[in-house]
Amino acid sequence: MFGIHDLTLFIVSGLLLNILPGPDSLLIMTRSATQGWRAGSAAALGIATGTLVHILAAALGLSALLATSATAFTVVKWVGAAYIVYVGIGLLRSRRGQPAEVATPALPALPYRKIYFQGMLTNVLNPKVALFFLAFVPQFINADAPSKPLAFIILGCIFNFNGTLWCHALALFTAFASTRLKLKPLLALWLNRATGGLFLALGLRLALSEQH
Template structure:
């Protein structure tokens, strides 16, 4: 449908990315600690709104790219596979930083509206988010699909929807177990390493599929 291939691989890798303890999760955790689950929910929808801006913007950019050159689309997919490997290696070598994000957010009390817009603008103004979607989503769109932009949007909306479900769960659990959150830094580091290894695998596998 819409020229999407290997949807199971997309779903698994997207799920792994969504559950990775990164800046978005840290922001939701911090707001949940600060203002309860309602603050976490506001942060979740703010972040998701920012991601959707990049998804639709990426689809428009992809359409323009395809109008210019089909070869350019193939180059983007190769660069995207390399970027996934880079993400994986970065995660393998990363150290936990959630505590810093938590402390910054806790020092800046805000209304639920401000929490929403801060989350949205943080993602909208982050070029790494746009780069990730442009690198990741085209990997699962067939080169001969007549609906590449629609496939890009469908994958992006699926990714964001899964992220919303995950972050809502994080906000509720965080609000109920606030006292234990700061004791999980070592576990976070090992989760990052495990998921980083998965992304290296996904990037290599996608590159091999393209080479056939």
């Protein structure tokens, strides 16, 4: 439907990506640990808004690219597959003690509105988010999809919805723990490797099979 394929694989990959520690997770954990779960949820909503900005911007950019060249979408998919393989190799090479560990430094209390905008800016100003969307999402859109930008937006919204659920769960868990939360290095290491293996397999699968 809508020219989308391998939706289950997309959802699983997206969830693993959201679980990986990063700036967004750090902000949510910090705000939850210092101001409670409502502050963490405010940051999560801001991050979701920032992700939506990336989704719409990438879909509009993809639409303009397709209007320029009929073969551009295939090129985007091949370049994206190469980038996914690169990300997968980087995750597989993670070592124990590298920055997989996430700590929550203390921050001054802020109104929820400011925390929301802080979360949005943290996400919007991260160029890696935009790059990943452009590389990742087109892999699950058929070349003959009736509307590729629409399919991109649908997949992006699914990714964002699942990610927001995870972010709220992280906020609640961090506040419930009521202590500074650290992801154990060994667990983070194997999480990185599991995700890296999935991305590497996905990239190779795309490279060795016919593009949809």
